[in-house]
Amino acid sequence: MGKITVTVIKADVGGFVGHSSVHEELLATAREQLAKSPLLVDFHVTHVGDDINLIMTHRQGVDSEEIHKLAWDTFVACTEVAKKLKLYGAGQDLLADAFSGNVKGLGPGIAEMEFFERTSEPIIVFAADKTEPGAWNLPLYKMFADPFNTIGLVIDPKMHEGFKFEVLDLLENKKIIFNTPEDLYDLLVFIGAPGRYCVKSVYTKAGEIAATSSTQRLNLMAGRYIGKDDPVLIVRCQSGLPAVGEALEPFARPHLVSGWMRGSHSGPLMPVSVADATPSRFDGPPRVIALGFQLADGKLIGPQDFFADKAYDRAREMALMIADYMRSLGPFEPHRLHLEEMEYTTLPLVLEKLKDRFVKA
Numbered sequence: 001m002g003k004i005t006v007t008v009i010k011a012d013v014g015g016f017v018g019h020s021s022v023h024e025e026l027l028a029t030a031r032e033q034l035a036k037s038p039l040l041v042d043f044h045v046t047h048v049g050d051d052i053n054l055i056m057t058h059r060q061g062v063d064s065e066e067i068h069k070l071a072w073d074t075f076v077a078c079t080e081v082a083k084k085l086k087l088y089g090a091g092q093d094l095l096a097d098a099f100s101g102n103v104k105g106l107g108p109g110i111a112e113m114e115f116f117e118r119t120s121e122p123i124i125v126f127a128a129d130k131t132e133p134g135a136w137n138l139p140l141y142k143m144f145a146d147p148f149n150t151i152g153l154v155i156d157p158k159m160h161e162g163f164k165f166e167v168l169d170l171l172e173n174k175k176i177i178f179n180t181p182e183d184l185y186d187l188l189v190f191i192g193a194p195g196r197y198c199v200k201s202v203y204t205k206a207g208e209i210a211a212t213s214s215t216q217r218l219n220l221m222a223g224r225y226i227g228k229d230d231p232v233l234i235v236r237c238q239s240g241l242p243a244v245g246e247a248l249e250p251f252a253r254p255h256l257v258s259g260w261m262r263g264s265h266s267g268p269l270m271p272v273s274v275a276d277a278t279p280s281r282f283d284g285p286p287r288v289i290a291l292g293f294q295l296a297d298g299k300l301i302g303p304q305d306f307f308a309d310k311a312y313d314r315a316r317e318m319a320l321m322i323a324d325y326m327r328s329l330g331p332f333e334p335h336r337l338h339l340e341e342m343e344y345t346t347l348p349l350v351l352e353k354l355k356d357r358f359v360k361a
């Protein structure tokens with residue numbers, strides 16, 4: 001059999017209630033739409049916070065117009081339901097009036113990869129709400145380049161050579177490949193600034209795809225505040241790639257990400273089950289879910305809801321402690337994002353209003 005493609009496309013087309021979750025009727029609509037398609041080998045519809053995630057397998061390759069249109073039409077159908085229920089921000093992420101060839105640039109986030117399915121093909125789909133694509137930088141670094149996280153880098157001869165990181169400059173629209181461990185320090189200079197540089201994909205040294213993320217920044221595309229991008233990430237595991245537990249391990253210590261309330265705050269990324277993926281406090285804290293699947297001739301066997309595991313209870317405790325502390329700073333940086341980031345939210349509107357009151361000092 002030929003290659004299989006795993007495509008994850010996500011969008012917020014209306015929140016229930018506010019920006020906290022997705023109404024069951026929208027998820028049902030998405031499932032109905034995808035079930036009608038003859039193109040899909042399999043699919044799984046889920047949500048994290050107010051974002052719907054369409055996890056699809058097919059044999060059309062990446063950037064397939066048909067698959068992208070299927071996702072677009074599905075989100076349009078969900079938007080109709082969201083409008084009927086008067087959900088919050090109905091159609092929020094659909095920036096264009098109509099579909100034109102590829103969902104990239106139209107609002108929905110997309111991560112997809114094509115590969116020959118191995119004898120056993122474990123994959124994890126991570127999805128986050130109330131944050132931005134750069135949120136994956138730190139976990140991807142740990143999974144694929146940090147021997148304190150991934151012992152396989154040290155003791156598995158199949159991983160010893162290291163990996164290749166493809167990094168995007170989201171402001172300049174450029175990309176660069178870093179080889180690890182050789183370019184480790186160069187890599188970190190850039191991906192330590194996740195608001196601008198973000199890891200798009202990770203490859204083995206032989207060029208096999210290992211991980212890929214969604215990297216669009218809605219506010220840069222729309223030129224105004226829409227919401228955060230709430231990114232997704234696909235990671236292949238085992239047999240020369242990080243073990244499932246190595247791919248999950250970075251989330252045991254919640255890192256600070258940009259997003260949270262009004263997309264304008266820094267807060268801990270809290271790992272949760274799908275059932276707990278309902279940001280509430282100050283519209284957060286930001287959440288991440290991890291769904292594991294075994295592929296079987298393209299069928300998605302699963303999901304395994306990894307962060308439902310008790311082993312992540314402490315991470316949640318820690319995230320809540322960090323959330324308490326960060327919240328205590330109120331409107332002050334670094335809880336509130338620094339000015340450069342605020343330029344992509346609602347700050348310019350406030351500045352515009354006050355511009356005549358600024359006089360020479």
Ligand code: 13P
Pocket residue numbers: 156237238239240241242243245
């Ligand atoms: P693999 O080499 O099959 O990935 O085994 C490693 C493992 O499962 C350790 O947790």
Ligand code: 13P
Pocket residue numbers: 012019049050129130226227228229230260261262263282283
């Ligand atoms: P979303 O990006 O998840 O829609 O959240 C927007 C927001 O402003 C939350 O306070």
Ligand code: MG
Pocket residue numbers: 012014015018019050089092227
């Ligand atoms: Mg929303």
Ligand code: MG
Pocket residue numbers: 012019049050051129130227228230
């Ligand atoms: Mg969201």
